[in-house]
Amino acid sequence: MTQRTANHQLKKLIDDSGLAYDGIARAVKAVALESGQRLGTNRSAVHHWIGGAEPSGLTPGYLAEALSRRLGRRITREDLGLGSPADGEDESIGLTLDFDPIETLTAIGEADVNRRRFLAASAFSLAAATLPLETVQEAAARTRIVSGGALAGHADVAAVRDMVKLFMDMDEKHGGQHGRAAFVQYLITDVRDLCRARFSSEEVRAEALSVASAAAHLCGWKAYDSGEQGLAQRYYMQSLGLARESGIPGQDGFVMRTMSQQGMKLHRPEHCLALAETGWDRAKGRVDQQVEALFAVTHAHALAKTGQRQAALADVDRAHAALAAGVDDEVPLWALVWGPPAATVHSRTAKVFETLGDRGNSARSYATATASRPGATYARIIALDLVAQAEQQAKQGGIEQACATWGRAIDTMAGVKSTRTLKAVRSLRGDLSPYRARGVLVAAELDERARLFLAHHR
Secondary structure, X not given: OOOOOOOHHHHHHHHHHOOOHHHXXXXXXXXXXXXXXXXXXXXXXXXXHHOOOOOXXXXXXXXXXXXXXXXXXXXXXXXXXXXXXXXXXXXXXXXXXXOOHHHHHHHHHHHHHOOOHHHHOOXXXXXXHOHHHHOOOOOOOOOOOOOOOOEEOHHHHHHHHHHHHHHHXXXXXXXXXXXXXXXHHHHXXXXXXXXXXXXXXXXXXXXXXXXXXXXXXXXXXXXXXXXXXXXXXXXXXXXXXXXXXXXXXXXXXXXXXXXXXXHHHOOOOOOHHHHHXXXXXXXXXXXXXHHHHHHHHHHHHHHHHOOOHHHHXXXXXXXHHHHHHOOOOOOOHHHOOXXXXXXXXXXXXXXXXXXXXXXXXXXXXXXXHHHOOOOOOXXXXXXXXXXXXXXXXXXXXXXXXHHHHHHHHHHHOOOOOOHXXXXXXXXXXXXXXXXXXXXXXXXXXXXXXXXXXXXXXX
């Protein structure tokens, strides 16, 4: 029998972390769960790793991220004493702003289209989340976009913008998994070719890179909607690089706003407030009022997450005042990811109230958000807002009202292909469990609807 060599590098990192073996196991499982992966890691497994056994599958990446978070610096497989992946995959792809974002997006997109597991189930990197803050003073991406292909003008950019808008609308109506591979393929072919063109003017160049940033942002959103958090983050990072390179006022801040929201959704409060604040600073005075309202309400949510109640409520007021002042604004494509700004502001306002424990105002704001969106166009987000509204109603004791709202949500989800909507229905069944146990008829009937819905969408 071959004698394993003890992994002294890993042992030292674990010793430096101050965590016991069972604590390391819990941290690794928590990181994996963020990307929808359930691991059976335990203290015995950690002991075997230190003894020289190599973690299987994607576990080395989750272990590296868990130790990175604990130690406050980026840890790689090599740092763990595990060497490079056997298949030669670059697990750090897309987590920096060092390279040409178009070249990086092409590599990410090709791996995404081919459903390479190392990316699809990759972890959200806390170290990478700090990069936008560290590089915010830079005038543009560190490496200039390479160009020199065919000549491109305003009409060429408009054609790509129309296609991105079409897929944005389809995404909201049918869910992030609908047309996902087709759009990623479009990103790494047509959008890439546009960015590699010779431009008829600097204005055209800026517009081209701006629409490419919006396309990368949408790919990130589709990955996010599928529960692939690490992959989403990589797309967002390159969207940020393109937005900065374009020089379009406020767009880079908008991507930072999205990255802040991703961190809040994953219950990773580190850097979320700084990202929201810095993103807003990049946009203040450079965008119209409706767009500024989007920044203000995300900043309010980040403040609420950090326990700053009065400051959060003040920013909610600022967001709504900006909405009212900018009612006639023309909103740019990149700021329309979740539909009309008014609906997005109401939905995020609901999350602020929810975080602050104000269930009544939260439920009312979710209802306002739902009413502010055209139902046929924004089915997914309406369904999710309805689920969130019902949760607030149930927590106030209004189970019949909550069940009616949940029922509307399930109706709205028909034809939507989204991991998040399925997760919401599973959560709904959990919320109904105590009412079913008490024999509440409306809860039992709704639970059966939810069970059949999940069975049909398995």
